[in-house]
Amino acid sequence: MNGRLLLAFAVVWLGACSTEARVAMQRDTEIQLETARAGAAVSCSARADCDRIWDMTKRYVSQRSVTPIRRADDAVIETAEPHSFGAVYVWAVRTTDPSGLSTISIKGMCRGMYNADGDPGWLYTRCAQQVQAVETDFRAFVGAGA
Template sequence: MKKITAFALVAFALSACSSPEKQAQRAQQQILHSEPNLAAAQRAAVIDCTPANCDAAWALTKRYIQQHSDTHITHADAVAIDTDVPDDSGKAAFSATRAQKSGGGATLTLFAQCRGMYGPDSAKGSDYDECAEKILTTQNGYVPFLMSHASQQ
């Protein structure tokens, strides 16, 4: 009986120690996975290209979307790339636009959405953290991907 009581006390003490750590980790995730960070990632997923490199950058954009989307590309032309809408919650879909600039070149923009990210009244949905992580990683990696691959061409 004393062994069971001692074991229960040790287990309780250990769970109490890990609880603040878990709470701190959740709080950190909530800070990382926040609307301001998602808005910043959207602003970072924009790049201008010149007439000389726009076609190559657009082709790389399509490849990047293929590599990161949970769904396949349903449409791709000279001005837009779209992936299918995910069937399952927590799955990310991406799209991109190529907006011509006066004087030549274009602005390329990568957009993201995720099923299950938001609930009613724009509240955070059950898959918010998982979705936010996918979106943040992909959008923040888009311009560096283009820059690194463009320098290799």
């Protein structure tokens, strides 16, 4: 009887350790994603520079998204959400403040990364790696450096 109780305790303890490690890993990944997202923006003020960066952004979105661009104008580049899970799709936004400073930013998304309740989904790790790469590589692609 004591052996069974000890085994049950060990299983519960190992499960708790596994859950804690998984939660810590997801927390660290979310921090890395937030850092990548914060760096996935470029500011410009000269119209010609902003137009060049916006054109490069459109090319980047087209190359890094699994779905084609469905809408592109001077303020937004949108791609369709993919039908398949685990595939990254990318959007971009261009805003200009009253002083004339424009900010161009991208956002990578991945179907299956999060559940409907916002918790990590079954493809979280795979998606997070892809989204982070897309967002981290953006500035260098458009010529803004790291």
